[in-house]
Amino acid sequence: MFETRWQPAIRQLAAAHGRIADLAVSFPALLFALAHPRRGLDVRPALDKVLAGAPLAAIAADLGVPMWLRPLQPALLRAPLPALPDGLLFRRQLVNHLPRRAKSATQWFEAVAEAARWGEPDFVVWCAREAPTGAPIEDHDIAYLALWHFFSQRPESEAGLCVDRRWGPTIGWDAAVTAARxxxxxxxxxxxxxxxxxxxxxxxxxTVGDFKFVPLLSAAAIIEEASAMDNCVRDFAGRVTGGRYRVWSVQRNGERLATIGFKITPLHPFVIIDQVKAKSNRRPEPEVLAAVHGWFEGFQQIRRDTWGKLSPEVDAGRPRIWRALWRPYWLERRRLPAWLPLSPDERPFGF
Structure with missing residues (x-):
């Protein structure tokens, strides 16, 4: 049975003609979509086809209701249906992942619709199976996952080279979110x-004793450090470019032991240690900390008036690099999403 609040419009519509009423048994989702269409959808062509006795597939196509929703129980319809994908693959596989609980159904439909909007078919099927339904999904999480999935399948592309863990059909949701981030x-x-x-x-x-202090001055060096140390050093790239930060690596016999962050501020342009982190952002061993502070204290006060002084060459090259990375996705999807803008200056991804 349909949820109580939706029943008046459904009953009124079903009472208008027997063929409309028959949909309550043959295809409940179609009846629901006729009575409660998503915003902007004109149901009149589909309604005319119902009255004319047209095949269900033709009516469903007019309403944008996929055929794999035919076995859906009416109680699971708790909001107007979003634009959902259809086709042989989805009819075979999505029907196996239909929601079973009414309170999670709407979020599941929205997740599948979002996956279809931004992702490829195998990603949509995976999302239908793995997307959480017990807790809200973060803004743009599915879009970001779709982007990561897209370039996971294209390792030869510029952005594909940035994927360190690739998508696979058996990966879980949390692991995928971490890999996409x-x-x-x-x-x-x-x-x-x-x-x-x-x-x-x-x-x-x-080199001080057994310890070697190495500056990380390029994107490749910082990315390599982040991968080896499993830390957040990549998050400081913008500060490095803006002349506010420098990142160094502490190594011994080729082994990375710690990552050092140095900073300056507008009010204090003298270089200070911001943080020293071992693998996974843990506290380094005492001997490593002692070596770092002993090395740094050997310098006189070092002043750097570089705050906010972005290299003109880097500043000019950023839009070009950004567009080259995402061009394959934009062309494939034939759209420019608000969450993946044309310029990196619009704070994409929130960082």
């Missing part, structure tokens, strides 16, 4: 730093 951070590191290494490391590279 890592992908976006790697992309933003490339965009922020461009192809030109930073010239001024602020400090001089050195």
């Amino acid at each position: 890592s992908f976006r951070r790697t992309v933003m590191t490339k965009v922020h730093l461009g192809a030109i290494p930073v010239e001024d490391p602020w400090l001089q590279p050195a």
